[in-house]
Amino acid sequence: MNTPQNKKTVTAAMLIIGDEILSGRTKDANLAHFAEQLGAMGIQMREARVVPDVEDEIVDALNALREKYTYVFTTGGIGPTHDDITADCVAKAFGVGIDYDPRAVAILEAHYPKGHLNEARMRMTRVPDGGDLIENPISHAPGFVIENVFVMAGIPVVAEAMLESVRVKLVGGKPVQSRAVNARLAEGQIAEGLGAIQNSYADVSIGSYPFYAKGKFGVSLVLRSTELDQLDAAEADVIALVKSLGAEPIDRGALMQGEG
Amino acid sequence: MNTPQNKKTVTAAMLIIGDEILSGRTKDANLAHFAEQLGAMGIQMREARVVPDVEDEIVDALNALREKYTYVFTTGGIGPTHDDITADCVAKAFGVGIDYDPRAVAILEAHYPKGHLNEARMRMTRVPDGGDLIENPISHAPGFVIENVFVMAGIPVVAEAMLESVRVKLVGGKPVQSRAVNARLAEGQIAEGLGAIQNSYADVSIGSYPFYAKGKFGVSLVLRSTELDQLDAAEADVIALVKSLGAEPIDRGALMQGEG
Numbered sequence: 001m002n003t004p005q006n007k008k009t010v011t012a013a014m015l016i017i018g019d020e021i022l023s024g025r026t027k028d029a030n031l032a033h034f035a036e037q038l039g040a041m042g043i044q045m046r047e048a049r050v051v052p053d054v055e056d057e058i059v060d061a062l063n064a065l066r067e068k069y070t071y072v073f074t075t076g077g078i079g080p081t082h083d084d085i086t087a088d089c090v091a092k093a094f095g096v097g098i099d100y101d102p103r104a105v106a107i108l109e110a111h112y113p114k115g116h117l118n119e120a121r122m123r124m125t126r127v128p129d130g131g132d133l134i135e136n137p138i139s140h141a142p143g144f145v146i147e148n149v150f151v152m153a154g155i156p157v158v159a160e161a162m163l164e165s166v167r168v169k170l171v172g173g174k175p176v177q178s179r180a181v182n183a184r185l186a187e188g189q190i191a192e193g194l195g196a197i198q199n200s201y202a203d204v205s206i207g208s209y210p211f212y213a214k215g216k217f218g219v220s221l222v223l224r225s226t227e228l229d230q231l232d233a234a235e236a237d238v239i240a241l242v243k244s245l246g247a248e249p250i251d252r253g254a255l256m257q258g259e260g
Numbered sequence: 261m262n263t264p265q266n267k268k269t270v271t272a273a274m275l276i277i278g279d280e281i282l283s284g285r286t287k288d289a290n291l292a293h294f295a296e297q298l299g300a301m302g303i304q305m306r307e308a309r310v311v312p313d314v315e316d317e318i319v320d321a322l323n324a325l326r327e328k329y330t331y332v333f334t335t336g337g338i339g340p341t342h343d344d345i346t347a348d349c350v351a352k353a354f355g356v357g358i359d360y361d362p363r364a365v366a367i368l369e370a371h372y373p374k375g376h377l378n379e380a381r382m383r384m385t386r387v388p389d390g391g392d393l394i395e396n397p398i399s400h401a402p403g404f405v406i407e408n409v410f411v412m413a414g415i416p417v418v419a420e421a422m423l424e425s426v427r428v429k430l431v432g433g434k435p436v437q438s439r440a441v442n443a444r445l446a447e448g449q450i451a452e453g454l455g456a457i458q459n460s461y462a463d464v465s466i467g468s469y470p471f472y473a474k475g476k477f478g479v480s481l482v483l484r485s486t487e488l489d490q491l492d493a494a495e496a497d498v499i500a501l502v503k504s505l506g507a508e509p510i511d512r513g514a515l516m517q518g519e520g
Contacts, residue, residue, distance in 0.1 A: 019467050022305045023438070024295030025482065026469065028288075031310070035284030045282045047317070050291070050308040053467070057307070080448045081468035082455040120451030139470075139477065157472050178283070188340045191380030195342040207279050207313070208341035209286065210399075212417050217399065222285065 010173035012038050013065040014048040017058055017076035017086055018154055021050050029156045030075045037163060042172030043071065053077060058089035066093070066149050071170065073163075076154030078143060080120040087144070090151055091128035101127035104142050111140040135165040145169065174226040179235045181221045183247045186210075190219060193241040197234060203227045204234040218250075270433035272298050273329040274308040275321055277336035277346055278414055281310050289416045290335045297423060302432030303331060313337060318349035326353070326409050331430065333423075336414030338403060340380040347404070350411055351388035361387035364402050371400040395425040405429070434486040439495045441481045443507045446470075450479060453501040457494060463487045464494040478510075 014034060020026040028050065035045040046069060051057040058077075065072045077086030091098035104125035108117050124141040127133070134143035134152065138161045143152040145166065152162040183190075187210050198206045204225040211218050221238050225231040242249055274294060280286040288310065295305040306329060311317040318337075325332045337346030351358035364385035368377050384401040387393070394403035394412065398421045403412040405426065412422040443450075447470050458466045464485040471478050481498050485491040502509055 018469075019465065019484075020469050020482065021291070022295055022308065023299060023482075023484070024292040024305070025438075025440075027292045031281070032284040032287045035282055039283060045284070046312060048282065048310040052306060079468065079470060080451040082451070082458050083467050116448075118448060118452065120455075121448035123451075124448075138472075155470055155472055178285075180285075188376075188378060188381040188384075191340040191342070191383075192378065195380075198342050205279065207343050208339065209278075209280050210339060210415055212398075212415055222280065222283075224279075224283070 008173065010043045010071075010171065011046045011069040012043050012071040012073060013046055013069040015058070015061055015065055015072060015074040016048060016050040016154075017053065017074060018050075019052050019083070021076075022052055028075075030154070030159045033156070033160055034073055034163060038071075038170070038172075039176055041167070041170060042175040043170060044173075044176060053083045053085060055085060055089050055092070058086065059093045062090065062093040062149065066147070070148060072149045074149065074151050075159050078124065078141070078151060078153055080123050080141075084123065086151060087126050087128065090131075090146060090149065094128060094130075094146060094149075096129040096146075098126050098128045100125045101131070101133065101144075103133055107133075107140060107142060134162050137161050137165070176224050176226055177228060177231055179223045179231060181223075181235065181238045181242060181249050182218060182251070183221070183242045183245075183249055184216065184218045185242065185245055185247050186217060187219050189245055190221070190241065193244070194221065194238070197237045197241065200237070201225075201230055201234045203230045206234065206238070268433065270303045270331075270431065271306045271329040272303050272331040272333060273306055273325040275318070275325055275332060275334040276308060276310040276414075277313065277318055277334055278310075279312045279343075281336075282312055288335075290414070290419045293416070293420055294333055294423060298331075298430070298432075299436055301427070301430060302435040303430060304433075304436060313343045313345060315345060315349050315352070318346065319353045322350065322353040322409065326407070330408060332409045334409065334411050335419050338384065338401070338411060338413055340383050340401075344383065346411060347386050347388065350391075350406060350409065354388060354390075354406060354409075356389040356406075358386050358388045360385045361391070361393065361404075363393055367393075367400055367402060394422050397421050397425070436484050436486055437488060437491055439483045439491060441483075441495065441498045441502060441509050442478060442511070443481070443502045443505075443509055444476065444478045445502065445505055445507045446477060447479050449505055450481070450501065453504070454481065454498070457497045457501065460497070461485075461490055461494045463490045466494065466498070 049061050077084045127144045131144040131146040138158045143162045152159045207222045209220040337344045387404045391404040391406040398418045403422045412419045467482045469480040
């Protein structure tokens with residue numbers, strides 16, 4: 001396992017498991033929430049993959065991600081039905097066995113009325129060898145963590161609760177702070193000046209994101225850094241650039257957004 | 261390039277490029293739309309990756325996806341600012357040169373008032389050698405296609421318009437039809453019967469997706485197949501299963517949804 005304490009940058013990836021996301025029927029709602037919550041803890045989301053309910057795809061993606069990032073969070077595929085194959089895939093990825101976990105069995109025995117803990121529900125107590133449980137205060141069936149991989153439910157209210165459950169186990173780096181400057185300017189007007197500002201601040205990452213709202217384009221200029229003084233200085237330069245082009249920073253409020 | 265005409269199954273992947281999606285600030289809105297539109301054309305979305313504005317990450321992901329799937333659609337990073345590096349990354353992935361494309365230059369020359377086509381905006385006319393343009397009826401700067409890779413804007417209204425522009429170039433397989441049966445049942449109640457139905461229909465993929473709405477759980481049972489008679493028969497079996505458990509199929513309407 002990576003040791004976050006020794007790393008300057010603590011990273012994360014998400015593995016979103018489920019045919020429904022890839023069919024377009026369900027929109028993933030977990031990536032944005034996890035990215036924001038982890039980001040505030042100093043853990044930078046660096047990649048996300050969406051894969052179908054297919055063993056080889058899940059195993060390969062998990063093995064690629066867990067080697068590369070400090071933490072990996074999987075969502076989806078841990079329910080009681082035939083298409084819930086995540087736990088088995090995680091065991092296979094780690095090359096370990098999987099069995100009913102007595103701690104998980106005890107949780108579900110306490111939750112279900114007598115006679116309702118059937119074979120399908122018992123599937124939700126299967127945990128790869130070496131895994132620890134992740135508490136699920138919503139629907140009880142636990143997730144699990146094995147090494148740097150956190151295996152969670154896909155349904156957002158449960159995934160979010162599970163993230164709260166594991167928060168104390170996560171060790172973050174220096175938090176990334178951000179500033180956004182929005183303006184009714186075209187990217188092409190601001191690009192040259194913005195590039196010059198980016199070149200002046202090695203520790204600040206400046207992104208430019210056009211948006212389209214009410215029939216007009218605008219741009220969100222987003223600055224990110226772990227160094228607050230650099231961030232403040234770069235933000236001042238960006239605001240000065242916007243004003244030099246005859247515009248004013250605006251509050252985008254509820255305007256529709258996109259990225260470019 | 262893969263030849264879709266010779267493949268039983270035509271597949272696609274999306275490569276979503278942009279720090280903003282990974283920071284959680286912007287929610288991707290393109291995957292679901294592309295998945296639905298392509299699915300209706302008989303092109304099955306099989307994987308999606310979200311990567312940051314980092315050259316190696318984009319190049320590696322693109323090379324992995326373009327080998328594996330019939331079509332790859334990238335979104336994001338084709339604007340005029342310093343963080344728009346997608347075109348260069350695509351050229352590097354294919355090992356080809358990149359230069360100002362006279363067709364793209366002509367489009368932007370016609371669009372911008374005299375003197376407004378500055379160096380930054382000219383960046384948007386750079387196309388890898390061998391690429392063809394993708395028309396952009398919204399904001400004019402074109403996307404491009406090279407072999408089986410379609411390079412598009414990230415801003416949803418532009419991405420959707422570009423997908424319409426390339427629709428005639430895409431060759432689909434047999435369309436996947438779907439049926440959804442929703443019920444106020446717990447997955448654990450229906451899992452055993454559902455698994456048995458799945459085992460009876462090799463050509464139907466049955467997914468089970470719990471949802472949580474108004475304080476109660478329910479389940480969406482989604483059946484997919486290219487074979488309509490199999491789909492109809494499996495759907496009838498699933499409805500019978502739901503009724504045998506004392507429930508009725510319901511219209512989920514606007515209930516909040518998730519996947520499990």
